[in-house]
Amino acid sequence: MAATIYLLRHGETTWNRSGRLQGQLDAPLTRLGLAQVDAAGRALAGFLNGTGFRMVASPLGRTRQSAAVVAEHLGVDYEAIAWDDRLKEITLGDFDGVPGWHAIDHAHPEEAARRNADPWNYRYPNGESSQDVQDRVRPFLAECHAAGGVHVVVAHGVVNKVMRGLYLGLTREQTFALDRPQDAFHRLEAGTEARIEVAVPDSPRAETTV
Incomplete structure (x- = not known):
């Protein structure tokens, strides 16, 4: 049986709002972030409408928080969610938590040059490349195909892009x-x-950069 995958990103975090690079570090969801995942869970419940599925998510804090809200709408006990390390966001290694790309490029122009020369294969110091993310996401996607059925996946911006690609x-x-x-x-x-x-729903927020 062919697989159907519903792919969700975590809600906005305080670092998303400020433009800080998270990688595999964490920041809590904002009020807007909570509203986003609440709305996504409500909409997804309507699409599933009693269809059986499995729910799997990245084990990072922001995805745990997001998955917990979505799970309530889907009638899934939090303890029944599967946590898969392969769904963690790309890590920027030494640059996880840096205030933004401009900070990296200003402090480490040599790294910016390497990244710009080969963005896909550039590996951050003590971190990962987009190819590394693809290498860990590929078997996860293959397992979904092999299992068939419906999969609800809560993950991250880069991971979701790579999986969709x-x-x-x-x-x-x-x-x-x-x-x-x-x-x-x-x-x-x-x-x-x-x-x-x-x-x-409308929620107070500031301008975001990412």
Whole structure:
């Protein structure tokens, strides 16, 4: 049986709002972030409408918090969520937690030059490259295909882009160009992708850079 994957990103965090690079470090969800995952969970419950599924998520704090909210809407006990390390966000290694790309480029112009020369294969100091992420996401996606059925996946911006790119057979450049929404999620089914917008209630927020 073919697999259907509902792919969600965690809600906005305080570091998303300020433009800080998270990698595998963590920051809590903002009020807007909580509203985003609440809306996504409510919308997803309508799509599933009693269909059986498994729920799996990255074990980082922001995805645990997001998955917990989504699970309530889906009637899933938090203890029943599967946590998979392969779904963790790309780590920037020494640069996890840096205030933004400008800070890296200003302090480490040699690293910026290396990244710009080969963005896909550039590996951050003590971190990962996009290829590294693809290498760990590929077997996860293959397992979903082999199992068939419906999978609800709560993960991260880069991880989700890489997974979508793999599923759709996109080039590296096309994968980089994909969006990373927090007010929508994606359904991967029958070799195609559908973007599902969610209605997020108005919430006080500041301008975000990422």
